[in-house]
Amino acid sequence: MTKQKQRSGRDIRLRWATAFFAIALTLHTADHLRRGMEVVPPAVMIAGMIQGVAAAITVGLVFLGNRWAPHSAILVGFASAVGFSAAHLLPTWGAFSDSFIDAAPAAGVTWFSWITAIVEILADLLVAGAGVAVLVARSTPTGGAARHNPAGAKAARSA
Secondary structure: OOOOHHHHHHHHHEEEHHHHHHHHHHHHHHHHHHHOOHOOHHHHHHHHHHHHHHHHHHHHHHHOOOOHHHHHHHHHHHHHHHHHHHHHHHOOOOOOOOOOOOOOOOOOOOOHHHHHHHHHHHHHHHHHHHHHHHHHHHHHHOOOOOOOOHHHHHHHHHH
C-alpha cells in the first residue's frame, strides 16, 4: 500500500470519527434542551457554547480537508472529553459542574442523559485518536505503518 493510500485511509477514518462526533454532540445538546436550559449552570452553558463553536470549526476543517483538521480534532476532542467528564461524571464540584452523579430530580437527568453524555465522551476520544493517527501518518516516512525489517534496514544503511 502506498503512503498516499495510507494517508487517505486515515483521513477517511477521521471523517467518519468526526461525523460520529457531530452526531453525538447533537444528541447531547438535544438532551440539554429536553432537560431545560434553566437547570444548566450558566458557566456550563457558556462552556458548552464555546465547545459547540470549536466543534463546528473542527467539523468544517475536517470535511474541507484542511491541513489543520487533525490538530483541531485532537485539541477539541481531548478538551471536550475532559470537560464533559468533569461536568457530568463527577459529583457536584463547582461552577462548571452539571453532575449526573448527585443531580436533583428537577435537573431531569434520565437514562438518555447518561447515554448521550457517555457516547459524547467516547466520540470525543475517537475523534482525537483519529486526529493523532493522521498526524502520525503524516510525520513518518512509512505513513505510520509499522515496518520491521532489520535486513532491509541494514541494506539501506550500507548503500
